[in-house]
Amino acid sequence: MLDPSGATLSDAQRREVHYWMRLTRTLDDQIISLWKQGRGLGGTFSQRGHEAISVGAGFALDPDDVVAPMHRDMGCYLVRGMTPARLLASQLGRATGVNGGRDANLHGCGDLNLNIIGFVSHLPQSMPVALGSAMAFQYREEPRVAMTFVGDGSSNTGLFHETLNLAAVHNAPLVVIVENNQYAYSTPLHQQMAIEDISARGAAQGVPSQIIDGNDVEAVYEAARGAVERARSGGGPSLIEAKTMRMHGHAIHDGAEYVPDELLATWRKLDPLERFEKTLRRSGVCDDRALEAVTARCRAEVAAGVRFAEESDWPDPRTVAQGVYAP
Amino acid sequence: MLDPSGATLSDAQRREVHYWMRLTRTLDDQIISLWKQGRGLGGTFSQRGHEAISVGAGFALDPDDVVAPMHRDMGCYLVRGMTPARLLASQLGRATGVNGGRDANLHGCGDLNLNIIGFVSHLPQSMPVALGSAMAFQYREEPRVAMTFVGDGSSNTGLFHETLNLAAVHNAPLVVIVENNQYAYSTPLHQQMAIEDISARGAAQGVPSQIIDGNDVEAVYEAARGAVERARSGGGPSLIEAKTMRMHGHAIHDGAEYVPDELLATWRKLDPLERFEKTLRRSGVCDDRALEAVTARCRAEVAAGVRFAEESDWPDPRTVAQGVYAP
């Protein structure tokens, strides 16, 4: 088990975190409606239910730290400074997108100026890449940390275990967040694994682990910040299993009829954004007006992003063969 | 933890097991001396120290069970009925070898008449193949079990973990023997993993596991037989970590200068064959004369095998392109 870090969010940070969560939700909803209107391009992933994890963990990093997010971590991209406009332009395949239209949806949204590593589909390829980044920091004796995210599905892959093992052997400053959302596409946990808790997989490699409520953004932040600080101070890798639920289909086209209604109903009550807003209200950090103002701000930002993206140029087909190799 | 099986060897079985261990040792020594004399071909692996595991576990299988051994399991091939003559002819690349000269040393020594699956170098590829065999038995409701062997090095690979996980999810009749011989080629355990016991890796996938003294053939048999019976009766997969030491280099050309002398000295006192012979003598199962008779018999069998192999024809080069595809 990991020691509790004692790191908690200040009220100002709470407000900030709330803004990122709301922005994530607004952007996700907007993407869904764009796609339903036929204004999308290719497939795209749903984020609902994952906002506390992607935002809370991303927020625990310092600017010099590196993150390798996956396809449920739009919130993390936003926290790290990728604007809705860039992300939308990316999803719509425009020249102004993060990768100029070369990769689909959140794939390939890497930007080393923001210390974000872009992912490939092959899960969880980001994991060893984050580890290698962490090993590079060790090698150069830089006080930096690498964080990556994987799903329950990814936790079955060999690469997941290989990476944890290598991280443990080298005591690398790596933080792995497991987003256990109970499904890998249509496949429920019990068809994926015979264990109760994915965190048990840390022990098999000597990586300390912890289970948290993935719908409680403060819990996510505290655990992640603790792991980041531990890693930064030479304490090595850690694994955080955040339990949550994927509230929509795997991707835009997926109705997720295979998920029992009762399961969704239970989790709907635990919606991470609503829960956090309740806390903020209850603790007096924000009142209704303040929350509405955030919602309005996010709507406006996302709407501007849509305009930017849809008005952006398509990439020039004559550039198609450029940039395969670094100069 | 696995329940103790209570399965013990009868005196007649003890004598049989001893014969296979002695045969393994004699054959291994013979191979080493052939190679040192320049009569070998390519590289070949040392077996010394592994006789109790390969023989004891192999002996725990019924004839209908399937085994997928690795490169330290010459004893298992012998127990399953592969003769020294065939194995030697194989190692010398002859037409009469197990695979007609197509694969090197113990590689590719598969023979489905003996329910042995041949291995490829890429470790531990035998593991999922054994699992798939076990799943086929389940599918057809046959009371058969599959066993496979891996090293400490292999226990780091993703495929090891993926296979255990899949076996657990399907409750497959699979027995995995981990031969923890403290090194993967030149790499000691502490550079391979940050955990004490490889058996801990069972728990991460929901596979019960057990640690045994890999130099005690009776302990190996009992654990293996227990796991086999458990699997056969629908109890699912298990993992047995047999602790031992590789007493020679990784392969014939390797002087293993990287292994500390003291470590070898400690383990030399625990030699599995000598220990078992002491037990046999002490318990009155065999006297010196009987043991010497076994040694003589093994020498003769191996010598005959060498003659057979060296007198065997080389494969006909005109057959080189045959048999890539099954008809």
Next chain:
Amino acid sequence: MAGSPNGRPRRVRAVTDGNFGFADHAASIGEQKTYIEAISDGLATEMDNDPNVLVLGEDVGGSFGGAFNVTKGLADRFGDRRVLNMPMTELAFIGAANGMALMGLRPVIEVQFADFISTGFDSIVQFAATTHYRWGGSVPWVIRAPSDGGIRSGPFHSQNPEAWFVHTPGLKVVAPSTPADAKGLLISAIRDNNPVIYFESKPLYRSLKGPVPRGEHTVPLGVAAVVRQGGDATVISYGAMVHQALTAAETLAADGIDIEVVDLRSLKPLDEETVLGSVTKTGRALVVHAANRLAGIGAEIAAAIAEDAFESLDAPVMRIGGLDTPVPFSPPLEDAYRPDHLKILTALRQLVSY
């Protein structure tokens, strides 16, 4: 990871009427089925026929039936024991299929997209491919790999990795271009005693309809089909590109130029006889595939033609394929990347006027 089969296909010409025109190699009796329905039909037919056939892969089971619904209904019909959802561990479950196959089963594996076949690479190229040659064990599985692009799925849901496998000794590789062949090659692949990789063409899934024989229907592995007769030049292709070639050929027919189109159907074994026969007749050859041109299958075919039909050639053998880049996502980029009937037309005009 997108998993979206609902990208908008562009430039893939759907053939939606009953007269598909491949009367010479698709039986004319049978229902009209889409390409994807024909695959499902082939699977169900052979599962009915042989209890050793089982299906495994990610999300193939239960009510869902796979990312493209190819296996939808199979679990209901044949039971959960024959349609197994797998954890996302391609290396292990293809490896397990190796074991099942050695024990006499005939697993049909779905990799969710052909792109993910690389994750199970060792189990395929090292174990399955070599086992029969090395010690006689027979590994009769089929991997169904939904491949090919043109539907805005980006670099990791659009790949055509067949060249890796054709180069690897011990595998068979097929790539049907019509619903009838999709069914017939699948059944033949399942019955074959060797590991067969079956590349499905995603852009054809729902855009292409044609007659599919009911029940038993096989198409032999290793036999190409001349799907259009012509004397002026030969296009050799497979999968979705066959239709692009046919479209280009129709355009040229209006100019009085007769293009012969060979649909390889199997990439390994390769039907060199049919290819060389056609090129010997026409004296001109263009090889087309969607996969990267560089060191692709087209290189082998062009090299074989250049060596074995040298004296018959009236022009250099031409090749069209994808660019030597990952498959880009954005429509203008993907269209620039990807061969189509217009690019084929340009090449053919050059070829016939050489």
Next chain:
Amino acid sequence: MAGSPNGRPRRVRAVTDGNFGFADHAASIGEQKTYIEAISDGLATEMDNDPNVLVLGEDVGGSFGGAFNVTKGLADRFGDRRVLNMPMTELAFIGAANGMALMGLRPVIEVQFADFISTGFDSIVQFAATTHYRWGGSVPWVIRAPSDGGIRSGPFHSQNPEAWFVHTPGLKVVAPSTPADAKGLLISAIRDNNPVIYFESKPLYRSLKGPVPRGEHTVPLGVAAVVRQGGDATVISYGAMVHQALTAAETLAADGIDIEVVDLRSLKPLDEETVLGSVTKTGRALVVHAANRLAGIGAEIAAAIAEDAFESLDAPVMRIGGLDTPVPFSPPLEDAYRPDHLKILTALRQLVSY
């Protein structure tokens, strides 16, 4: 798994005197070194020169220095932090190298045998190869892959898997044939800002000696060398087969036949200009490699020649390669499998008399 570098090489002609003869592309000043010493030299030279260079792989560290001792002494000289033993997890440690490279290091990865590169396949072909194209991240690593057979190591310690990687967009691939090139290409590969796979030829390790420039020495990627001049036919090859081709050429020289030999050195980027230049001159081409002929690199080269030098060709482009089987272990089988100077000779006689 054998790990034995001590098989007996047969038919690999060692060049052990000082006059190696590649004076046109190997500097004439320098020590005599074996091919394998030249690799070690290149590594040490660049580690000395650039603190970002580190070495990782199975058994590369400590006093051992790898299955072939290529990295022996490096840990002593540069410290354990720069020479890292890895657990047997190719997928993860090549993946980790991707991360190191993105963060500005230049890892040199040893896979114990080229055969095991398939175990790390995804980290290479999916991540490393595509990253620059997709979002601009640069992945400057080198994978050193001891490849090739002829030394009785069987199907899993003899592979030549270069075609998989040449076909994959985004990688560079080199394959030196001389000690000087082994050093020079390695240093250039390390300095290149892209993932480069460096195929070492095991049969040349200790059988081949030649002059190697001291200190700084680079050989540009993508530039072939004409290692023997001749006007009657061109052999295009790389790695160990270059020497087999040279031996065959010497034999033919006695008959007054002048063979030109092109050593590709880089397989990607491929120096088509040099190849086409030579073939345009000689009018006859034979491509030779030890890798499986079917859909190998030779197919690309032959197809490119057949297309781009069509008018210059006086004979069909011929290809020699390994058979379409796993690499068999037993000497008579491996010799039947593997190209050599006698097979090249037979082909060349056929080619020049066409």
